[in-house]
Amino acid sequence: MPELPEVEHTRQNLVRWGLVGSRIARVTTTGERIVRPKTPRAFVRGLAGKRVRAIDRKGKWLRFAFTEQRLYVHLGMTGWFENPREGLKNPLQSAPEDPIRFERVRFDLENGESVVFVDPRRWGRMILSDDEDEIEEWTELGPDPLTEGIDVDRLLKRVAKRKKQSIKEALLDQSVLAGIGNIQAIEALWKARSHPRTSAAVIGKEEMREIAKALRWTIKRTLAELKSERAKSNPFKIYGKKSGAPCPRCATGLERFDLGGRTTTCCPGCQKLSLPSSR
DNA sequence: ATTATTGTTGGTAG
Protein backbone atom coordinates (compact mmCIF):
# COMPACT_ATOMS: atom_id res chain seq x y z
CA MET A 1 0.00 0.00 0.00
CA PRO A 2 2.86 2.25 0.02
CA GLU A 3 3.94 5.51 -1.38
CA LEU A 4 5.34 8.26 0.76
CA PRO A 5 2.02 9.23 2.39
CA GLU A 6 1.11 5.65 3.30
CA VAL A 7 4.56 4.98 4.69
CA GLU A 8 4.49 8.19 6.73
CA HIS A 9 1.06 7.22 8.02
CA THR A 10 2.47 3.83 8.92
CA ARG A 11 5.35 5.48 10.76
CA GLN A 12 2.97 7.61 12.77
CA ASN A 13 0.92 4.54 13.65
CA LEU A 14 3.99 2.73 14.90
CA VAL A 15 4.84 5.70 17.10
CA ARG A 16 1.26 5.94 18.30
CA TRP A 17 1.32 2.26 19.23
CA GLY A 18 4.24 2.97 21.54
CA LEU A 19 6.94 1.19 19.60
CA VAL A 20 9.45 3.98 20.17
CA GLY A 21 10.90 3.55 23.63
CA SER A 22 9.73 -0.03 24.00
CA ARG A 23 11.90 -3.05 24.20
CA ILE A 24 11.27 -5.96 21.84
CA ALA A 25 10.72 -9.09 23.88
CA ARG A 26 10.29 -11.54 21.07
CA VAL A 27 10.33 -11.66 17.30
CA THR A 28 8.58 -14.32 15.27
CA THR A 29 9.11 -14.79 11.56
CA THR A 30 9.01 -17.53 9.04
CA GLY A 31 11.67 -15.65 7.13
CA GLU A 32 10.29 -16.32 3.71
CA ARG A 33 12.33 -14.05 1.52
CA ILE A 34 11.44 -10.89 3.43
CA VAL A 35 14.08 -10.67 6.12
CA ARG A 36 17.82 -10.25 6.03
CA PRO A 37 19.83 -11.93 7.53
CA LYS A 38 18.08 -14.69 5.70
CA THR A 39 18.05 -17.17 8.53
CA PRO A 40 15.12 -16.35 10.78
CA ARG A 41 17.26 -17.39 13.73
CA ALA A 42 19.88 -14.71 13.17
CA PHE A 43 17.25 -12.09 12.43
CA VAL A 44 15.26 -12.90 15.53
CA ARG A 45 18.28 -13.12 17.80
CA GLY A 46 19.59 -9.79 16.54
CA LEU A 47 16.46 -7.97 17.68
CA ALA A 48 15.44 -9.67 20.90
CA GLY A 49 15.77 -7.46 23.94
CA LYS A 50 16.58 -4.34 21.95
CA ARG A 51 14.93 -0.99 22.61
CA VAL A 52 13.61 1.08 19.71
CA ARG A 53 15.07 4.57 20.04
CA ALA A 54 13.50 6.18 16.97
CA ILE A 55 11.62 5.43 13.79
CA ASP A 56 12.56 7.53 10.78
CA ARG A 57 11.37 7.49 7.23
CA LYS A 58 13.03 8.37 3.95
CA GLY A 59 10.88 7.98 0.91
CA LYS A 60 9.21 4.60 1.13
CA TRP A 61 11.75 3.21 3.60
CA LEU A 62 11.37 3.07 7.36
CA ARG A 63 14.35 2.86 9.68
CA PHE A 64 14.03 1.56 13.22
CA ALA A 65 17.03 2.79 15.19
CA PHE A 66 18.30 0.68 18.05
CA THR A 67 21.36 1.49 20.11
CA GLU A 68 23.72 -0.71 18.14
CA GLN A 69 21.86 -1.60 14.98
CA ARG A 70 19.18 -0.50 12.60
CA LEU A 71 16.26 -2.25 10.97
CA TYR A 72 15.26 -1.02 7.52
CA VAL A 73 11.75 -1.80 6.36
CA HIS A 74 10.17 -1.52 2.93
CA LEU A 75 6.49 -2.38 2.59
CA GLY A 76 6.78 -3.51 -1.02
CA MET A 77 3.48 -3.25 -2.83
CA THR A 78 1.21 -4.93 -0.32
CA GLY A 79 2.85 -4.78 3.08
CA TRP A 80 1.46 -3.05 6.16
CA PHE A 81 1.84 -3.00 9.93
CA GLU A 82 -1.00 -3.98 12.13
CA ASN A 83 -1.70 -3.73 15.80
CA PRO A 84 -3.61 -6.89 16.72
CA ARG A 85 -5.34 -5.06 19.55
CA GLU A 86 -6.79 -2.61 17.08
CA GLY A 87 -7.59 -5.69 15.03
CA LEU A 88 -9.96 -4.85 12.25
CA LYS A 89 -8.32 -5.73 8.97
CA ASN A 90 -9.01 -9.40 9.33
CA PRO A 91 -12.44 -10.60 10.43
CA LEU A 92 -11.15 -14.14 10.90
CA GLN A 93 -8.89 -12.99 13.67
CA SER A 94 -10.63 -13.10 17.02
CA ALA A 95 -7.88 -12.68 19.61
CA PRO A 96 -4.78 -10.47 19.47
CA GLU A 97 -2.51 -13.48 19.73
CA ASP A 98 -4.15 -15.32 16.86
CA PRO A 99 -2.07 -15.38 13.71
CA ILE A 100 -3.14 -12.86 11.13
CA ARG A 101 -3.58 -13.99 7.54
CA PHE A 102 -0.33 -13.32 5.65
CA GLU A 103 1.44 -12.44 8.85
CA ARG A 104 5.19 -12.43 8.14
CA VAL A 105 6.91 -10.87 11.13
CA ARG A 106 5.58 -10.34 14.65
CA PHE A 107 7.17 -8.15 17.26
CA ASP A 108 6.03 -8.83 20.81
CA LEU A 109 6.96 -5.91 23.03
CA GLU A 110 7.96 -6.01 26.66
CA ASN A 111 4.91 -3.98 27.61
CA GLY A 112 2.59 -6.66 26.24
CA GLU A 113 1.81 -4.91 22.97
CA SER A 114 2.42 -6.49 19.60
CA VAL A 115 3.13 -5.11 16.16
CA VAL A 116 2.69 -7.38 13.17
CA PHE A 117 4.01 -7.01 9.64
CA VAL A 118 1.55 -8.43 7.15
CA ASP A 119 2.39 -8.82 3.48
CA PRO A 120 0.41 -11.12 1.17
CA ARG A 121 2.75 -10.86 -1.80
CA ARG A 122 5.96 -10.91 0.20
CA TRP A 123 7.50 -8.09 -1.76
CA GLY A 124 8.35 -6.21 1.41
CA ARG A 125 11.78 -6.34 3.01
CA MET A 126 13.28 -6.08 6.45
CA ILE A 127 17.00 -5.61 6.63
CA LEU A 128 18.76 -5.79 9.97
CA SER A 129 22.16 -4.15 9.98
CA ASP A 130 24.73 -3.60 12.69
CA ASP A 131 27.10 -1.92 10.30
CA GLU A 132 28.21 1.61 11.14
CA ASP A 133 27.24 2.72 7.66
CA GLU A 134 23.74 2.99 6.34
CA ILE A 135 22.74 0.40 3.77
CA GLU A 136 22.82 1.33 0.10
CA GLU A 137 19.07 1.11 -0.24
CA TRP A 138 18.90 4.07 2.15
CA THR A 139 21.90 6.14 1.06
CA GLU A 140 21.02 5.98 -2.61
CA LEU A 141 17.67 7.62 -2.07
CA GLY A 142 17.16 11.18 -3.24
CA PRO A 143 15.84 13.84 -0.87
CA ASP A 144 12.55 13.17 0.89
CA PRO A 145 9.97 15.76 -0.22
CA LEU A 146 8.37 15.96 3.21
CA THR A 147 11.32 15.93 5.60
CA GLU A 148 13.97 17.50 3.38
CA GLY A 149 11.86 19.50 0.97
CA ILE A 150 12.19 19.83 -2.77
CA ASP A 151 15.04 21.94 -4.09
CA VAL A 152 13.89 22.95 -7.58
CA ASP A 153 17.35 23.87 -8.88
CA ARG A 154 18.81 20.62 -7.65
CA LEU A 155 15.94 18.70 -9.19
CA LEU A 156 16.43 20.46 -12.54
CA LYS A 157 20.10 19.64 -12.48
CA ARG A 158 19.40 16.04 -11.59
CA VAL A 159 17.14 15.42 -14.59
CA ALA A 160 18.86 17.76 -17.06
CA LYS A 161 20.48 14.96 -19.02
CA ARG A 162 17.45 12.74 -19.23
CA LYS A 163 16.40 13.62 -22.72
CA LYS A 164 14.82 10.28 -23.46
CA GLN A 165 13.10 9.94 -20.15
CA SER A 166 9.70 11.40 -19.43
CA ILE A 167 9.11 13.58 -16.39
CA LYS A 168 6.87 10.91 -14.91
CA GLU A 169 9.53 8.23 -15.18
CA ALA A 170 12.04 10.62 -13.64
CA LEU A 171 9.73 11.32 -10.70
CA LEU A 172 9.36 7.59 -10.09
CA ASP A 173 13.13 7.22 -9.86
CA GLN A 174 13.79 7.00 -6.12
CA SER A 175 17.25 8.49 -6.49
CA VAL A 176 15.73 11.68 -7.91
CA LEU A 177 13.16 12.14 -5.15
CA ALA A 178 12.40 9.57 -2.51
CA GLY A 179 8.88 8.33 -2.07
CA ILE A 180 7.04 9.28 -5.25
CA GLY A 181 5.05 6.38 -6.66
CA ASN A 182 2.64 5.95 -9.52
CA ILE A 183 -0.30 7.60 -7.82
CA GLN A 184 1.52 10.65 -6.50
CA ALA A 185 3.26 11.18 -9.84
CA ILE A 186 -0.04 11.03 -11.74
CA GLU A 187 -1.78 13.37 -9.32
CA ALA A 188 1.07 15.88 -9.15
CA LEU A 189 1.50 16.14 -12.91
CA TRP A 190 -2.21 16.69 -13.30
CA LYS A 191 -2.16 19.41 -10.65
CA ALA A 192 0.86 21.07 -12.26
CA ARG A 193 -0.77 20.80 -15.70
CA SER A 194 2.28 19.00 -17.07
CA HIS A 195 1.88 16.09 -19.45
CA PRO A 196 3.49 12.88 -18.11
CA ARG A 197 5.25 12.29 -21.43
CA THR A 198 7.07 15.62 -21.33
CA SER A 199 10.76 15.02 -21.68
CA ALA A 200 12.36 15.47 -18.28
CA ALA A 201 15.30 17.41 -19.67
CA VAL A 202 13.03 19.94 -21.31
CA ILE A 203 11.25 21.11 -18.19
CA GLY A 204 12.00 24.71 -17.30
CA LYS A 205 12.34 26.30 -13.92
CA GLU A 206 8.80 27.65 -13.75
CA GLU A 207 7.26 24.34 -14.71
CA MET A 208 9.46 22.44 -12.27
CA ARG A 209 8.44 24.86 -9.54
CA GLU A 210 4.81 24.03 -10.28
CA ILE A 211 5.58 20.31 -10.20
CA ALA A 212 7.33 20.66 -6.85
CA LYS A 213 4.36 22.58 -5.49
CA ALA A 214 1.98 19.97 -6.87
CA LEU A 215 3.96 17.15 -5.28
CA ARG A 216 3.71 18.82 -1.89
CA TRP A 217 0.03 19.32 -2.51
CA THR A 218 -0.77 15.70 -3.36
CA ILE A 219 1.44 14.26 -0.64
CA LYS A 220 -0.15 16.40 2.08
CA ARG A 221 -3.60 15.81 0.72
CA THR A 222 -3.17 12.05 0.61
CA LEU A 223 -1.67 11.97 4.09
CA ALA A 224 -4.56 14.03 5.46
CA GLU A 225 -6.98 11.66 3.77
CA LEU A 226 -5.31 8.66 5.39
CA LYS A 227 -5.49 10.27 8.81
CA SER A 228 -9.07 11.33 8.40
CA GLU A 229 -10.36 7.83 9.15
CA ARG A 230 -13.40 7.81 6.90
CA ALA A 231 -11.53 6.96 3.72
CA LYS A 232 -13.28 7.66 0.46
CA SER A 233 -13.25 4.91 -2.14
CA ASN A 234 -11.09 6.95 -4.53
CA PRO A 235 -9.88 10.21 -3.05
CA PHE A 236 -7.76 11.03 -6.08
CA LYS A 237 -8.41 13.55 -8.81
CA ILE A 238 -7.60 11.37 -11.81
CA TYR A 239 -5.67 8.27 -10.67
CA GLY A 240 -7.63 5.10 -11.32
CA LYS A 241 -10.25 6.85 -13.40
CA LYS A 242 -11.32 5.21 -16.61
CA SER A 243 -10.29 6.36 -20.02
CA GLY A 244 -12.83 8.93 -21.18
CA ALA A 245 -13.93 9.94 -17.70
CA PRO A 246 -14.24 13.73 -17.44
CA CYS A 247 -11.27 15.70 -16.14
CA PRO A 248 -12.36 17.31 -12.86
CA ARG A 249 -10.78 20.56 -13.99
CA CYS A 250 -11.69 20.97 -17.65
CA ALA A 251 -14.08 18.07 -18.34
CA THR A 252 -12.04 16.75 -21.25
CA GLY A 253 -12.06 12.97 -21.47
CA LEU A 254 -9.11 11.47 -19.60
CA GLU A 255 -6.57 9.25 -21.30
CA ARG A 256 -5.03 6.05 -19.98
CA PHE A 257 -1.86 4.55 -21.34
CA ASP A 258 1.30 2.73 -20.40
CA LEU A 259 4.39 4.76 -19.64
CA GLY A 260 7.57 3.07 -18.54
CA GLY A 261 5.62 -0.02 -17.65
CA ARG A 262 3.15 1.74 -15.37
CA THR A 263 -0.42 2.64 -16.09
CA THR A 264 -0.75 6.37 -16.46
CA THR A 265 -3.78 8.65 -16.45
CA CYS A 266 -3.72 12.18 -17.73
CA CYS A 267 -5.88 14.88 -19.21
CA PRO A 268 -5.03 15.71 -22.82
CA GLY A 269 -7.03 18.91 -22.44
CA CYS A 270 -5.18 20.68 -19.67
CA GLN A 271 -1.88 18.83 -19.23
CA LYS A 272 0.51 20.32 -21.72
CA LEU A 273 3.54 18.83 -23.34
CA SER A 274 6.10 21.60 -22.97
CA LEU A 275 8.07 22.36 -26.07
CA PRO A 276 11.85 22.17 -26.14
CA SER A 277 11.97 25.91 -26.93
CA SER A 278 9.74 27.01 -24.08
CA ARG A 279 12.70 27.40 -21.77
C1' DA B 1 -10.59 -17.14 -17.61
C1' DT B 2 -8.12 -12.86 -18.19
C1' DT B 3 -6.16 -8.73 -16.77
C1' DA B 4 -4.50 -5.28 -13.75
C1' DT B 5 -2.39 -3.75 -9.25
C1' DT B 6 0.12 2.21 -4.58
C1' DG B 7 7.24 -1.43 -6.13
C1' DT B 8 11.83 -2.96 -6.89
C1' DT B 9 15.38 -5.78 -8.98
C1' DG B 10 18.17 -8.51 -11.89
C1' DG B 11 18.98 -10.05 -16.51
C1' DT B 12 19.66 -9.00 -21.22
C1' DA B 13 20.04 -6.59 -25.45
C1' DG B 14 21.69 -2.55 -27.52
Next chain:
DNA sequence: TCTACCAACAATAA
Protein backbone atom coordinates in the same frame (compact mmCIF):
# COMPACT_ATOMS: atom_id res chain seq x y z
C1' DT C 1 29.73 1.43 -18.68
C1' DC C 2 25.21 3.13 -19.25
C1' DT C 3 20.34 2.69 -20.39
C1' DA C 4 16.04 0.85 -21.91
C1' DC C 5 13.06 -2.82 -21.58
C1' DC C 6 10.89 -6.55 -19.24
C1' DA C 7 10.03 -10.67 -16.58
C1' DA C 8 9.74 -12.02 -11.96
C1' DC C 9 8.35 -11.83 -7.31
C1' DA C 10 2.61 -13.60 -5.29
C1' DA C 11 -2.01 -12.70 -4.23
C1' DT C 12 -6.33 -10.76 -5.10
C1' DA C 13 -10.10 -8.18 -7.35
C1' DA C 14 -12.75 -6.77 -11.25
